[in-house]
Amino acid sequence: MPLNLLPEQSRWSVGALLHLLVLATSFSGAAPVRAQASGEVEFTRGVGYAQTPGQGARILGKGLTFKEGDTLSTAEGSTAIVRMQDGTRMTLRPGTDLVVQRYQYREGASDNSMVMQLFSGGLRAITGLIAKGSPDAAKLQTKTATIGIRGTDFDARICQRDCAGEAAKVSEAARSNAVQASAKLVATQGEIMAVDGAGARRRLVDGGSIYPGETVETGAAARGVLAFRDDSRLTLGAATRFRVDTFVFDEKNPSDGRFLVSLLRGSARALTGLISKANNRNVGFTTATATIGIRGTGLDIECGDSCSFFTWLGTIEVTPTGSFGTAGQTALQVLSAGQGLFVSSTGMRALSAPIPAMENLPRPDTVPVDSKQLFSSAALPVDEQGLYVFVRDGHIEVTTSSETLHLGKGETGFAGDTGRTVRPLQIPLFLDFDRTPKPDSTNPMLQTVLNETVSRPANQCR
Numbered sequence: 001m002p003l004n005l006l007p008e009q010s011r012w013s014v015g016a017l018l019h020l021l022v023l024a025t026s027f028s029g030a031a032p033v034r035a036q037a038s039g040e041v042e043f044t045r046g047v048g049y050a051q052t053p054g055q056g057a058r059i060l061g062k063g064l065t066f067k068e069g070d071t072l073s074t075a076e077g078s079t080a081i082v083r084m085q086d087g088t089r090m091t092l093r094p095g096t097d098l099v100v101q102r103y104q105y106r107e108g109a110s111d112n113s114m115v116m117q118l119f120s121g122g123l124r125a126i127t128g129l130i131a132k133g134s135p136d137a138a139k140l141q142t143k144t145a146t147i148g149i150r151g152t153d154f155d156a157r158i159c160q161r162d163c164a165g166e167a168a169k170v171s172e173a174a175r176s177n178a179v180q181a182s183a184k185l186v187a188t189q190g191e192i193m194a195v196d197g198a199g200a201r202r203r204l205v206d207g208g209s210i211y212p213g214e215t216v217e218t219g220a221a222a223r224g225v226l227a228f229r230d231d232s233r234l235t236l237g238a239a240t241r242f243r244v245d246t247f248v249f250d251e252k253n254p255s256d257g258r259f260l261v262s263l264l265r266g267s268a269r270a271l272t273g274l275i276s277k278a279n280n281r282n283v284g285f286t287t288a289t290a291t292i293g294i295r296g297t298g299l300d301i302e303c304g305d306s307c308s309f310f311t312w313l314g315t316i317e318v319t320p321t322g323s324f325g326t327a328g329q330t331a332l333q334v335l336s337a338g339q340g341l342f343v344s345s346t347g348m349r350a351l352s353a354p355i356p357a358m359e360n361l362p363r364p365d366t367v368p369v370d371s372k373q374l375f376s377s378a379a380l381p382v383d384e385q386g387l388y389v390f391v392r393d394g395h396i397e398v399t400t401s402s403e404t405l406h407l408g409k410g411e412t413g414f415a416g417d418t419g420r421t422v423r424p425l426q427i428p429l430f431l432d433f434d435r436t437p438k439p440d441s442t443n444p445m446l447q448t449v450l451n452e453t454v455s456r457p458a459n460q461c462r
Helices: 006-011 014-026 129-133 162-168 274-278 444-455
Strands: 039-045 048-051 057-059 071-074 079-084 089-092 097-104 113-120 122-126 138-141 146-149 153-159 183-189 192-195 201-204 215-218 223-228 233-236 241-248 258-271 283-286 290-294 298-303 307-313 315-320 333-336 340-343 348-351 386-393 396-399 404-407 412-415
Touching: 071 079, 113 129, 113 153, 146 153, 153 162, 215 223, 258 274, 290 307, 307 315, 307 333, 307 348, 315 340, 333 340, 386 396, 396 412, 404 412
Parallel strands: 113 138, 258 283
Antiparallel strands: 039 079, 048 057, 048 071, 071 097, 079 089, 089 122, 097 113, 122 153, 138 146, 146 396, 153 386, 183 223, 192 201, 192 215, 215 241, 223 233, 233 258, 241 258, 258 298, 283 290, 290 315, 298 307, 307 340, 315 333, 340 348, 386 412, 396 404
16 A cells, blocks of 8 residues: 555655655665566656565665565656566656556466556556457556556546646647547457558457458457447457448538448448438448448348348348359349348359358347447536546556446546546546656656746746
């Protein structure tokens, strides 16, 4: 637990605090405990300390190592950048109290884990190999909520009255806290990956975000449901590759939206949403053997070298893309509910029954989806006290005693003491314009000094 002196340290001079720490270390009498280091300090400015339970406090300084069980603290006006053994880097904000509750890391091991406890203040973090290796291996616990870290770049801050005061000093207008993801994944089973346009791969779990241009790949025994922002739903079967080619949606102007996707391989059950209802000409599915136009519908698709289509709600238009050699076979085919079509590179034929491979794959309209936790925003008072999280990249899961909020790239979330979670309508100014250096800053001292110079009133003495 944090030292009782922490709430008072903002009233002490640097010299007084250093003297106290030296005395605490001198009279501690406890023999040093040798344990594997969890990380070390890379940069400090101001006063901070590390303390092992039962031992004296150690002054934070470049090169100081710390281990599992240690408390890391910074005084008001002070910061520290630390690096963990797995490559995780964190900037501890002023007035922070962080406990390394559990830290286990061995290169290549399957049981690596990291649990931090944040009691006050906040941090800016870029996670390393532990969070990237397993979706449940890295957590940050607070009194209000637990942050599940899925391999990400994020800020977390516990606000009392200080945050509103910082926001009041920012003259810029607040940005909208809009969800940038096209869809988020729910009801996952097995291993599911997302591949971006540059070929980078990341593991997806419930709440994971999908962006335009990305391909979703499911494992041999995997499946999951993609919930899109326009209420479209797609259940992806095993061994499937599915790409979001274009997704544009504004709930105030759904007729201007575009929903263009491709099933590259595998199986999918789809239910179209608000874009289709407002302007079905802007919705389309592409496969290896045909393109599908939507008239507001539910359909099944299975594709390998050939493709099968079956409609269970509404109407679809199937246009084969192959050259079949038989007059009329490349013409558009209209399928109503209960009708299907098989299309290969050499021909096509009608299907009178549902596709057998879909029997064990749930229709997306039967899978519960909590759109509030995935996409919705709500007004939040600027002085609301609690835990704030801002995600620069990756996926964060904020879990309280009663709710779970999933945050993707560019999103901010809040968790209150009552267990309520909210995605604020706007990104809080104290997060968006945080002057604390990020942990990957090339020159944190220079950045800190420049930030202080910029923020100092013109009439303040230097």
